[in-house]
Amino acid sequence: MPRFRTLDQLDPRGKRVLLRADLNVPVKDGRITDRTRIERLCPTIRELAEKGGRVIVISHFERPKGRRVPEMSLKPMQEALSVALGRPVAWADDCIGEAAEAAAAVLKDGEVLLLENTRYHAGEEKNDPEMARALARLADVYVNDAFSAAHRAHASTEGVARLLPAYAGRLMQAELEALDAALGNPARPVVAIVGGAKVSTKLDLLGNLSRKVDVLVIGGAMANTFLAAQGHAMGRSLQEAEMHDTARRILEEARAANCEILLPLDLVVAPSLAPDVPTRTVPVGAVPEDMMALDVGPETVAAIEARLRRASTMVWNGPLGAFETPPFDMATVAVAQSVAALTQSGGIRSIAGGGDTVSALKHAGVAERMSYVSAAGGAFLEWLEGKTLPGVAALEVA
Incomplete structure (x- = not known):
């Protein structure tokens, strides 16, 4: 099995941690109908926050195709994530640019911030280098806990991982270890x-x-x-x-x-x-x-x-x-x-x-x-x- 850095090798205290999550959960009439992905993400966020990391969560949601589609906003996930974590989650209405950078800059150790849908930008699915650089400017390190999106070479899953020290989150680690046990070794x-x-x-x-x-x-x-x-x-x-x-x-x-x-x-x-x-x-x-x-x-x-x-x-x-x-x-x-x-x-x-x-x-x-x-x-x-x-x-x- 290839080697990956995990959270065991990361001291997040005082660092801004860009965490790629998968919050693409089923929603009907504005209500989340299955919170499994949110619940599975929580252990990684808690560990990073409890160790003093400043956690910046990014994710895609549905397919807005580079446009702002209000019903495809990640805003409803803010409360759901806060409830699941048992701690406040801040919000920024963009994932790159001034709004995201300002919200990331004021984070304190142990705090959590959720950014808007990465697919509101066409550069996400194109793995645009400029979008990857814009994401990298938000943080000191990158953690990917979204194995479910890892088959896509997007700015938030592949591009930014080449620009920051990159680690596997606990969910990603568990998935890779399980699959290695299944077919690797x-x-x-x-x-x-x-x-x-x-x-x-x-x-x-x-x-x-x-x-x-x-x-x-x-x-x-x-x-x-x-x-x-x-x-x-x-x-x-x-x-x-x-x-x-x-x-x-x-x-x-x-x-x-x-x-x-x-x-x-x-x-x-x-x-x-x-x-x-x-x-x-x-x-x-x-x-x-x-x-x-x-x-x-x-x-x-x-x-x-x-x-x-x-x-x-x-x-x-x-x-x-x-x-x-x-x-x-x-x-x-x-x-x-x-x-x-x-x-x-x-x-x-x-x-x-x-x-x-x-x-x-x-x-x-x-x-x-x-x-x-x-x-x-x-x-x-x-x-x-x-x-x-x-x-x-x-x-x-x-």
């Missing part, structure tokens, strides 16, 4: 579970994992494409006929890399995707013409659990079925509960991420019982794909 055997709708959206992920893990479990609708590519009749199931050659190639490359691919052995089928619709469980290859596969069956669940019991590390991205619509959540919930039990007993280290995956684990009631659940979305996926993340690379110590 994992305890073996490693089992990866990949689900989702389309093979075409996860080609890089499947290719990278097949070279790095011992067992690759493929579920969700993308498994239908692999099964159809092997000649199995799939009825009306969602699948990508144009990806059959690619699916066969992935299977061949996995075999060459000594990676076992576990495809469904049985399937739960129904005439439509609807709550509590009548279902049948059929062997692979026996999907009726008027039915569609919407979940994997109990034989498949048992096969997955058998591999997990022999594993030391598990990585999960994507549900096994259409879990949002019961009863097609049964396989995902069953496997999630097995993983949680193995994790709690010390039998496995479990790392999961991706929007649907997080929702599925919460639905199963086990999100808090995994070793690490990433809320990073796209950045988590790109890391699993083996891509270099600009915001992470900028933190590396030569």
